[in-house]
Amino acid sequence: MTDTSPASMVDATAAEDVVAAPRDAVAGASTAALREAPHHRSWPLIGSSLAYIRDAHTFLRRLYECHGTVAKIDAFGTQCHFLFGPDANQFVLQNRGNLFENARWSYFIGPFFNRGLMLLDFDEHRLHRRIMNTAFAHDALLGYFDRMQATIASELDAWRPGQCLLFKRLKSMTLNIGSEVFVGQKPGSDADAINDAFLDTVQAATSLIRFDLPGGRWHAGIKGRRLLERHFRAALPAKRANPGPDLFSRLCEARTEDGDLFSDDDVVNHMIFVLMAAHDTSTITLSNLLYQLARQPAWQERLRDECRAIGPGALTFADLDRFEDTSLAIKETLRIAAPVPMLPRGVTTDCAFDGVRLPKGAMVATSAWMTHHMPEWWTAPHLFDPERFGPARAEDKRHPFLWTPFGGGAHKCIGLHFGMMEVKAILHQLLLRFRFTVPDGYVMPQDFTSLPIPKDRLPITLERLN
Template identity: 40%
Template sequence: MATLAPHHPAETAPTHWTEGNPSDDALAHIPGEGGWPLVGNTFKMLADPHAFTRRMVETYGRVYKSKAFGGWNVALIGADANELVLFNRDKIFSNEQGWGPVLDQLFPRGLMLMDFDHHRADRRALSIAFKPEPMRHYSGALNRGIAGRVAEWANTQMLFYPAIKKLTLDLAADSFIGIPWGPEADRINEAFVYMVQASVAPIRKPLPGTLMRKGVKGREFLVDYFTKETHRRRAEGGGQDMFSQFATAEYDDGSLMPIDEVVDHMNFLMMAAHDTITSSATSLIYYLAAYPEWQEKIRQEIISVTGGLGSDGKPRDLSYDDLGKLDLTEMAFKEALRMIPPVPSMPRRALKSFEFGGYHIPAGTPCGINLYYVHHDEKHWDDPFTFDPMRFTPDKVKARHKYAWVPFGGGAHMCLGLHFAYMQVKILLAQLLPQYEITIEEGYDPAWKPWPIPQPKDGLKVTFKKI
């Protein structure tokens, strides 16, 4: 377990991302490697981050340092490390200063980039958007939107990832913003795509012709759009979509959230929701196709809850009140999230010195945890590279380390929209499985691009065969 080292005010990390980082001498006692001159291990990590992490753990142990992206980072690997960092009992770690170097130009002041009191106040204000009545409204919009789109997918081989990405963006325009699918939604979606691509672009300045330039321009468009819309919705009264809920969100003292913060939260939420749900829905569809016995079990569970196809030959909607009845479906989704977590690793920065794994980590150290490694750690998972939803029966969950499975994070920063993610995926399967058998070609095993959010390199070739 970790213990705090003596802390002095001077140890508090500065606001700027690189100022105050520990010197090479301060980290000399931590094993690891610096990689190539100038670039360090950056390209090795980007080429195959999972293989890189495995090699580093095998060579140096579960606490190691690596130089990448311009400086040293200390990796803390294991379920205990996940608990230390995510629960953050002693307020050692800063989310803002961990994610900031990656996301601050494009998604500043999102919940994931906030710390402590500010984060807690904004999270409580925004949680109104995930109360039962708004969620009930979203479920209706999801059923309508998904049913209309998947009806077009019958009996042709298709690339699932780009199809579900477009659908997820359109669903976000409907459920999140409350606008119909069409040119306005397409323009908003395009801006988000550019922002997400730019967040991990190697050129970090918005020079002409670069991804960062497109991302910054996309942000400018969305800031202008959401600012005008926030003013309008406050004047006219909000609707039931998520943006209207945010626009009228109040703090505990009854004051409205500043408009620029509403805008930043909306930008961040759209990014976090659509890319992670796209990734996790894609991995689940692949595993259900690769493990047809599980596909059939889930199909029968859904039919037993919804009644399957109606008299018109179309799947019946999955009601909001029935979401909790799909136990096997939820277990399969959790297993897909274990196999391919949509956020494979999480960066932080130490605000205080601390001890972990026998090492002293000085204040100011950029550090992070690796979800993917722990999700495949044989200490917690038998045969970890095999898809097996039965890992998530209540007795097995109770017996396992609480932080061995953390696709939604944990502690105060647990994903605010996790129940929305469960709902969207369950409704997707409820519209798909009663009418289609999901198939892939024999022996098909797509390669996955692991960074920044996993996706199949070939788009995932699947066929939805009409039953």
């Protein structure tokens, strides 16, 4: 998502594969020379679940300060080894020797995002990713970009000055963009219900009661999944019969070099997962970026000046490379508030990290959120400072796995270029139409129930520009 030029439409995995594994990460290690992971004790039954939901940022930092690079916790009905720091990110995400499986995501989101790309592993994952790559290739992005800009303009035409809950507006906008670009149709009368269903399925991941009990988050997630399945299954026959330039059609038509097509179940599963991932992560990024710009008016004006220099009309694909300051601000936003704060994996064979045994069958997790706030690696990590990503400082280049908002390795986010394109396109039109402010001293509270979203939905004041 950091570069949307045609030359960049290559999976960044290849560059990562040449990086050597961390010295202290080993597979098949003899357990005699290893120590057990320090166990962070907490409440009976619920463990550290509430501490994580209440403030994941503070909780993860405390884990690291108390226990170092590896800590074992009990939370959400399971046990997890957290591995901290860029070396841990490299060890797990590069995944040399297939030591880790992504299928462990299923524990959290399997019932709601069944067989989404992120939940598949190894040969099956490679097959599905090859098919889906056609839907995110350069030519596909060009088509999405033109449709996206018209939808953004139409959405912003309806915005009025004054105070609003910006997160809700942005979530509605990005879902509408997703409907146009990915599904190939304008949102229908069920748009609000679909938006609620996506929110329910995501927030069900950290349910303390993990069965279908009416009134619980797990129950809401199950209902949301059923609604989304009905929605896409109903549209599938017409889409197969009359395909268009949208992602839905491309998934219906895409073939591997061996001629393999996706089944109906595969298409529905991938549509639900991709539409969730695309609109949720963009909404989180935009919310956090606009919050930071509202608190930092000098940066807001700097980005607005850049947008004015590019021009008020429709953007071309080549224009995306001209957003230099904007790109720095987006990268800094993704550092401060990674949309996916933790990445769980399952251990497939006994291995070790930093002298700590990781037994086969265990769950491990890395945390971009934690790594992105480590003062050992970042200058004043609590500050919004986009210039840390500029060529003069390049703090993110201190380690190849220091800045990982999109994961890495074989499972690096397939939609990262689409995401950057969408955020830039929305920000460009928004900055040219509105100035936005928050009260002095306002601090946006994060809700870590699942993906981090503004707990108060970000009340912000919009002022229309002439």
